[in-house]
Amino acid sequence: MKKTKVGILGIGAIGSVILTGLCKNEHLELHHFNRSKKEMTMVQFHDSFYTISLDIKQDIYIPLKLDWLIICLKEHQFEEAKNLFQKLISRKTKIAIIRNGIELKEPLLPFTKEDHILECMINCPTQPDKNQVYQQMGNAIITSAQMDLANDFQNLFKNKDFLFRQVEDLKTESWKKLLESASLGAITCLTGETCWIFKDEKMKNLYQKLLEEGIQVAKAAGAVIPFDFVNAMLEKLQAYSKEKGSSMLTDRKLGRPIELGAKNGAIVSVGKKYNIETPLNELVVTLLSKTNAKNI
Ligand SMILES: NC(=O)c1ccc[n+]([C@@H]2O[C@H](COP(=O)([O-])OP(=O)(O)OC[C@H]3O[C@@H](n4cnc5c(N)ncnc54)[C@H](OP(=O)(O)O)[C@@H]3O)[C@@H](O)[C@H]2O)c1
Incomplete structure (x- = not known):
């Protein structure tokens, strides 16, 4: 069976938590993208401790034709990441943007069609401790609009600690x-x-x-x-x-x-x-x- 190709852009606190939800799904082929090179990321949530090996790609020469790109950047990091959007987004790529704020789709509109973009709010306080382990303080609650794209996104996750809400407004x-x-x-x-x-x-x-x-x-x-x-x-x-x-x-x-x-x-x-x-x-x-x- 052909695996679904999923890129995660921005492997900081939220990107690492998202990886804990995706790494249990054996039908995914995960691709990692981050500004700095890292060999691994670690997340602790209650008694669960995740050590996730990373293979960060920074130079992308051939189109990866991702099925999904999940963007976990902060608002002020988008400008610098624009050159990556161009390389990572193909016509078929669906995009989930997970960040604080409003009008999340805007920076992506030059690269894809609006109906390929899913805006997500996340509630999940997470900070690195002194050992650079991300301490996740609660279940990840991801809120998006009610739509088929949101169902497709949810289906990527195989971790029961993730809660999804689809809202009308x-x-x-x-x-x-x-x-x-x-x-x-x-x-x-x-x-x-x-x-x-x-x-x-x-x-x-x-x-x-x-x-x-x-x-x-x-x-x-x-x-x-x-x-x-x-x-x-x-x-x-x-x-x-x-x-x-x-x-x-x-x-x-x-x-x-x-x-x-x-x-x-x-x-x-x-x-x-x-x-x-x-x-x-x-x-x-x-x-x-x-x-x-x-x-x-
Ligand atoms: N953390 C929380 O508790 C929390 C809770 C709710 C919502 N949020 C929201 O979630 C979003 C992500 O926050 P976060 O806490 O995960 O931020 P973060 O820990 O700072 O992670 C951002 C990641 O993006 C990478 N990055 C920055 N610029 C890049 C670029 N040009 N190309 C590739 N990678 C780049 C950074 O790489 P480096 O390793 O080089 O820095 C870092 O790993 C924000 O909007 C935040 O407000 C966060």
Whole structure:
């Protein structure tokens, strides 16, 4: 039986978790692509420890004619990866993009047809420990729109630890996640503090204002944000442990570029498109872009 050729582009935290879901499927021929050469990647999730050998290809001279390309890059890494898209995507290649943010298809549209691209949101906190083992803190939950392409994608996985959700309105789901993560991320990242900071009423008010500013943009872009969304987010905030951080805070602490273009930067740029002012998010982008510039 002919194997399905699957490429994974970006073998960091999420790319490695995705590999744990694919490596048990013997009907797949896996191809690894990453900026740096690595011999292996390791993932720990509860009692399961995965050591996955890698054969990273960096120079691609002959078309691989992949059936699937799964892209696990951060938003700011797409520009540099463009030359690879050209080499890895053929007319038949289906693409799954797994990353934070909105309008995920956009950077891929010059390379393929829109209906070949599956946008995926992933919920799966994963960070490398001091031994470079990726510590996966929960089941991987992958959310996409309801479509045949999503069923095909799901069928690649043979690991019961993966949960798949197909939703009717992915745009709204993505905006809700973005509103929360950009607002919470901005405050934790700028203060350098975890969620204990929201015991302070001023911080809670700022969180609310950031949410409200983003909601105007989300609605203009067509997301259906319920009238009680802000209250629900404030209640959720109360329930967070005081140690909870955010990916923006983690990136800053580790000296890595912050995914601004997928967070507050996305709110600012969509706001501009619809003539909606976003002064708070602009301030966040201005301040944090200096941190990014230093790290890059
Ligand atoms: N980690 C999480 O907990 C988590 C949770 C939910 C969502 N997400 C989202 O998932 C996406 C991926 O995040 P991540 O945490 O997996 O990032 P990551 O650990 O930084 O992994 C990115 C990988 O892409 C590689 N890469 C970068 N530029 C490249 C290029 N031009 N060509 C080939 N490979 C390239 C990097 O290679 P190097 O080895 O050279 O750096 C790295 O291995 C992001 O949008 C993130 O927000 C992450």
